[in-house]
Amino acid sequence: MVQRVSPYVLYSDVEAALGYLGATFGCTEVLRFTGPDGRVGHAEVTFPDGGQVMVGGPGDSYRNPAVLGATTQMVHVCVDDVDSHHGRSTRAGAVIEREPADMPYGDRSYAAVDRE
Numbered sequence: 001m002v003q004r005v006s007p008y009v010l011y012s013d014v015e016a017a018l019g020y021l022g023a024t025f026g027c028t029e030v031l032r033f034t035g036p037d038g039r040v041g042h043a044e045v046t047f048p049d050g051g052q053v054m055v056g057g058p059g060d061s062y063r064n065p066a067v068l069g070a071t072t073q074m075v076h077v078c079v080d081d082v083d084s085h086h087g088r089s090t091r092a093g094a095v096i097e098r099e100p101a102d103m104p105y106g107d108r109s110y111a112a113v114d115r116e
Contacts, residue, residue, distance in 0.1 A: 010064035
């Protein structure tokens with residue numbers, strides 16, 4: 001069995017987040033559960049270069065960063081072409097926190113701020 005880790009990110013508006021993740025980062029929705037109220041309660045997306053993120057709405061004792069007023073997590077995504085990925089994200093309106101740069105540990109990376 002291959003071991004995988006999938007981040008679970010909480011959004012106040014899961015449906016809007018799914019649209020943002022698709023347009024900005026090229027994610028493809030692969031699973032969606034909608035509650036009786038019509039709101040998306042849980043979904044899963046994959047990235048073009050591999051990897052998966054689960055998204056859902058806050059509930060029970062779970063809170064998202066927007067409600068807490070603080071950054072509570074980071075999701076690191078590896079892609080084959082950082083500059084192309086950055087360009088797509090920028091064109092889609094992502095807020096770029098750090099422009100693409102070569103890192104001393106050998107990676108090329110940039111940072112974008114999540115909508116929530």
